[in-house]
Amino acid sequence: MWHQHAIDKVARAALKSQKPCVIWFTGLSGAGKSTTASALEQKLFELGQHTYLLDGDNVRHGLNQDLGFSDEDRIENIRRIGETAKLFVDAGLIVIAAFISPFQKQRERIRSMVAEQEFIEIYMNTSLAICEARDSKGLYKKARLGEIKHFTGIDSDYETPDNAELTLDTAQLTTEECVEHILQYLVRTGYLDVQC
Numbered sequence: 001m002w003h004q005h006a007i008d009k010v011a012r013a014a015l016k017s018q019k020p021c022v023i024w025f026t027g028l029s030g031a032g033k034s035t036t037a038s039a040l041e042q043k044l045f046e047l048g049q050h051t052y053l054l055d056g057d058n059v060r061h062g063l064n065q066d067l068g069f070s071d072e073d074r075i076e077n078i079r080r081i082g083e084t085a086k087l088f089v090d091a092g093l094i095v096i097a098a099f100i101s102p103f104q105k106q107r108e109r110i111r112s113m114v115a116e117q118e119f120i121e122i123y124m125n126t127s128l129a130i131c132e133a134r135d136s137k138g139l140y141k142k143a144r145l146g147e148i149k150h151f152t153g154i155d156s157d158y159e160t161p162d163n164a165e166l167t168l169d170t171a172q173l174t175t176e177e178c179v180e181h182i183l184q185y186l187v188r189t190g191y192l193d194v195q196c
Helices: 009-016 033-046 056-060 071-090 104-113 128-134 139-144 175-188
Strands: 021-026 051-055 094-098 119-124 166-168
Touching: 009 071, 021 033, 021 071, 021 104, 033 051, 033 094, 033 119, 033 175, 051 071, 071 094, 071 104, 104 119, 119 175, 166 175
Parallel strands: 021 094, 021 119, 051 094, 119 166
Antiparallel strands: none
């Protein structure tokens, strides 16, 4: 049974004068998730918001270092991230999560873990061709050579979101423009009460 604390999410959020939520970036490797998420966190910090950024590479160095890249491990990776994000939302934070998170069912599961209106899915809809051309870490090249197995977009599927709150394409938008679109959405929907 879940232990109820004397101080709840509403009280924690009120102390921070903000509306907690999960801003979940999904898309292929190289789509601009981490870059945009980091720039968004910086902007929210400048606006006085209390945030925490969860990034795929960083989480795999600690919390999920025991997981590989099979479909089963990817599912467990996202489950653990969802549980972590839920705790941070309970702490009253705006959680920014940047993960390939290729499976629709898993993203919907994360959405269901938090209260209604506390999950904002942002689909970084940058084409495979553009992502592969960027390939700053050389991962696509290794996947094409068979050196990396189960690589999303090459030999493992990516399921496009059915109901993302925002869709952004970093082949068409700069990082700054992506952040501006997100901030406008957050203000328009009542997550932020600030002048951007």
